[in-house]
Amino acid sequence: MIIIVSLSMAFLECCLNNVSSDARVALGESDHDVRETFCLDRCGDCYDRSFLVVDGELRTGNSHMDLLESVDDQPKGYEE
Amino acid sequence: MNVLLVSIDSLRRDFLGAYRDTPDVVDYEVKTENLDRFAERATVFDANYAGSLPCMPARREWLAGVREFLWRSWGPIEPFDRTIPQLAREEDIVTQLVTDHYHYFQHGARGYFEDFNGFDFVRGHEYDAWKTAPREPDSELIDQINANSPESQRFLNRAAYARNVEEFDDYSDFFAPKVFSKAVERIEGNSKWDQWFTYVDSFDVHEPFHCPEPYASMYTDEDPEDVDLPVWPYYGRVKEGQSELSKRELDFVRSQFAGKVTMVDEQFGRLLDKLDEEGLWNETMVVVTSDHGYFLGDHGWIGKNDPPVYDVLARTPLMVWHPDSDREGEHVDALTSAVDLYPTILEGLGINAPEWTHGHSHLPVTLGEHDDHRDWALYGYWGATMNVTDGQYTYHHPNRGAEPPLNHSTSMVNPYGWFVPPEVQQEATAGEFLPYTDAPVWRYAPSNQDGPEEHLKVSVQHDEPLLYDTEMDRRQETNIADTDAEKQSEMLNLLVDAMESLEAPQTEFDRLELGRSA
Structure with missing residues (x-):
């Protein structure tokens, strides 16, 4: 059973070095609260792949678009 | 004239008695009796500003005299730079670097230590790629330093710190005591040369704010090893995201920062004692400064980089002793900048600074020849x-x-x-x-x-x-x-x-x- 306990938007943090120009626009146009920073101190992941910090938790993936979709599928408060 | 340059990374000047009785973010006095002792004999600059930020850009300003951030990000010494140790070698001045600042030895920077006649590198601070064992480091420290993926082999894994300090026993194993012990030894050795430039570059009080006793408990009643209390917060806003801190957590981080300040201060005092013991004050110019400060909840931020460049970060401590100065213990309001250290140190060594440098020597201020220095x-x-x-x-x-x-x-x-x-x-x-x-x-x-x-x-x-x-x-x-x-x-x-x-x-x-x- 899946219970969605909250549908509030997520708090997303991304690194300036990790997002492409297109990803920056997509993140900006999303319904989520987005912060772009100089460095989130996730340099190893930043070097290797796309990542977001979603409500304080690291999520990695092949692209920010994929990550955004995963956030929409599993919003804050997601429980399984 | 010899020159001793001491930089203490991330040192907020409001934590020093020479600048303020009580730091802005705590309600207790932080012991800095040795830095205060030095301030009593030095010219204390009240309007010294960082230039290029953060760590290595500051060091290129100090060592190569280049205001780099208009042109370049964090990077190496360039082939066209003329560093202080390069120029000193040409005058047969012995140069020595003592540091635990691992950024010198990491991707992104090179050429900074190679010009010194000798250098000591105390291993293990922050992300220093040093030890690979034990595979499973102290789990309590792993929690306190927010190391999320201890098994990951990707760059900059916080677990590296836990492995590096796994065998530390008491305070003497920690970084500042090791750096300043080595510095005392080098000062004694270098004093046998005709002229020397020694640069003691302490990475402390930089995070992780992992303090040994007695410093860990000096400014808090909390258990410093409580796994719920962080010693290495993420940079960012204290009220949101991965950098969010409760009041209890923020108070604890502040206490550990304060503990580190006192630990470094006590170690710095050993350098002063050595200068006394060797009778070096009359032939040595001594400069104490920092590359930048550190937000400890100021304006709602922890760390640095993302906040506006407020004075808590950019207005840095600077104290200069010169034996020909009459301004002992005097506070001066002359505006000075990090890049000015380059020609100041060169002048102290008796070396003409290259014409192209972006810095201007403020030694005349210390010597009482000028009161003003810069317009901006x-x-x-x-x-x-x-x-x-x-x-x-x-x-x-x-x-x-x-x-x-x-x-x-x-x-x-x-x-x-x-x-x-x-x-x-x-x-x-x-x-x-x-x-x-x-x-x-x-x-x-x-x-x-x-x-x-x-x-x-x-x-x-x-x-x-x-x-x-x-x-x-x-x-x-x-x-x-x-x-x-x-x-x-x-x-x-x-x-x-x-x-x-x-x-x-x-x-x-x-x-x-x-x-x-x-």
């Missing part, structure tokens, strides 16, 4: 906001994102990703782009800033102009940019004048949407 100081991070002060007002101009910043270097570095392997800059062009050298360099934008103009906007630090009167509003809590248009215009003109006098590239004016002076 320019400071900031490459590609971000542009900040200027006249010593009273600070003006902070936002990055408009109209153009990508351009990095200028003989190396292809990652302008935003300093600590990982460099990337090939396919779009780089080469040419004589720098006003202070005819050496050709690469010029390139960050590789992820290749989109149309509207895609470039980066909102780090701040979006709107900020203006503060630091005499009326020392902690910069009231932005007067909207209420004092005349002063804002005056400071904007000063900013443009400063950039023009340094011959900043046109792309800097463009990205900041700044016009040239009339």
Whole structure:
């Protein structure tokens, strides 16, 4: 059973070095609260792949678009 | 004349008794009796500002005299730089570096330690790629340093710190005690040479704020090993995201920062004792400073880099002892800048500074020959906001994102990703782009800033102009940019004048949407 306990938007943090120009626009146009920073101190992941910090938790993936979709599928408060 | 330069990383000046009785963010006094002891004999500069931020850019200012952030991000010493130890060698002056600052030995920086006749590197601080065992380090410390993936082999894994300190037993195993022990030894050895320059570069009080006893319990009643209490917070806002801290957590972080300050102070006192013991004060100029401060909840931030470049970060401690100075213990309000240390130290050593340096020696202030020094100081991070002060007002101009910043270097570095392997800059062009050298360099934008103009906007630090009167509003809590248009215009003109006098590239004016002076 899946219970969605909250549908509030997520708090997303991304690194300036990790997002492409297109990803920056997509993140900006999303319904989520987005912060772009100089460095989130996730340099190893930043070097290797796309990542977001979603409500304080690291999520990695092949692209920010994929990550955004995963956030929409599993919003804050997601429980399984 | 010998020169001893001591830099204490991330040292907020309000934690020093010489600058303030009680730090701004705590309600207790922090013991700094040795730095205060030094201040009683030194010229204490009340308006010293950082230049290029953060760590390594500051060191290029000090050691090579280049105000780099207008042209370049964090990077190596360039082939056209003339570092202090290079110039000192030509005068048969012995040079020595003692440090635990591992950034010298990491991706993103090279050429900083190689010019010294000798260097000591105390291993293990922060992310230093040193030990690979034990595979499963102390789980309590893993929690306290927020090491999320101890098994990961990716770059900059926080678990590296836990492995590095796994066998530490008491305070003498920690970094500042080791650095200053080695420094005392080197001072004694170098005193046998005719002339020397010794640079003690302490990475403490930089995070992790992992303190040994008695310092860990000196300013808190908490259990310093409580796994719920962080010693290595993420940078960012204290009320949101991965950097969020409760009041209890923030209070604890502050206490551990304070503990580190006192630990470093006690170790610094050993250097003073050694100068006493060897009778070196009459033949040694001593400079104590820091590269930048550290937000401890000030303005709602922890760490550095993303907040506006407030004085808590940029207005740094500077104290200078020179045996020919009559300004013992005197506070001076002359405006000085990090890059000025380069010609100041060279003058102390009796070496003429190269004409192209961006610094101006402030030794005449210490010697009582001048009271004033600079009309402006320019400071900031490459590609971000542009900040200027006249010593009273600070003006902070936002990055408009109209153009990508351009990095200028003989190396292809990652302008935003300093600590990982460099990337090939396919779009780089080469040419004589720098006003202070005819050496050709690469010029390139960050590789992820290749989109149309509207895609470039980066909102780090701040979006709107900020203006503060630091005499009326020392902690910069009231932005007067909207209420004092005349002063804002005056400071904007000063900013443009400063950039023009340094011959900043046109792309800097463009990205900041700044016009040239009339």
